[in-house]
Amino acid sequence: MGIKKMIRQKYFVSRELQLSIALLVTLVLLGGIFLQSVAAALTEYFEIDSPILGIMMVIGYIVIVALSSIVFSHRLVGPFKRLEYEVKHIRSGELDYRLSVRYKDDLYVRGFIDEVNGMIEEYEDLHISGSALNGELIIGLSKVTDSLSTKNISAGNIDYAAILDDIKHLQAKLHKFRDR
Numbered sequence: 001m002g003i004k005k006m007i008r009q010k011y012f013v014s015r016e017l018q019l020s021i022a023l024l025v026t027l028v029l030l031g032g033i034f035l036q037s038v039a040a041a042l043t044e045y046f047e048i049d050s051p052i053l054g055i056m057m058v059i060g061y062i063v064i065v066a067l068s069s070i071v072f073s074h075r076l077v078g079p080f081k082r083l084e085y086e087v088k089h090i091r092s093g094e095l096d097y098r099l100s101v102r103y104k105d106d107l108y109v110r111g112f113i114d115e116v117n118g119m120i121e122e123y124e125d126l127h128i129s130g131s132a133l134n135g136e137l138i139i140g141l142s143k144v145t146d147s148l149s150t151k152n153i154s155a156g157n158i159d160y161a162a163i164l165d166d167i168k169h170l171q172a173k174l175h176k177f178r179d180r
Contacts, residue, residue: 024072031064079109083116095124133177140170 039057042048079102089097098120099113147163 020072020076024068028065028068031068032061035060035064076109079113083109083113087116090120095120095127129177133173136173137170140166140173144170 035057039053042053083099086097086099098117101110101113144163144166147159147166
């Protein structure tokens with residue numbers, strides 16, 4: 001059970017995200033404490049003791065929570081909306097396009113972008129290699145089919161050893177590509 005917990009903590013929990021959420025909660029709590037202090041000072045100094053003060057405190061706390069939530073969601077969700085737009089470029093076939101990182105992006109988002117860009121580079125390399133292999137296979141198969149043409153079969157001019165070597169060479173290239 002201890003190993004599962006370690007794996008879960010290592011792979012599914014981001015310290016940066018935890019710190020961002022802890023910072024948000026701390027700021028909201030400090031804002032509430034500040035409002036309590038202001039209300040206590042107003043009550044003591046101006047001797048104001050009415051329900052309006054309580055209503056103003058609730059409204060102030062709602063404003064603090066709302067502003068904190070907007071800032072936090074903008075910093076965390078905003079980059080993912082931008083990434084959604086950028087991924088559409090890549091999906092449309094622009095394999096040389098890379099996701100961008102803004103200097104204000106959360107560290108959690110930066111790590112995600114680095115991983116996705118690495119994946120795109122690997123896919124691009126694989127795509128280029130696949131295209132090159134496809135061209136080589138077409139040329140090789142064309143050579144084999146030319147050797148096995150009706151003209152060569154009827155004339156008896158077939159070099160079976162050369163054809164077998166060509167086929168083995170194509171198979172080796174296919175296996176090498178598959179193993180990547």
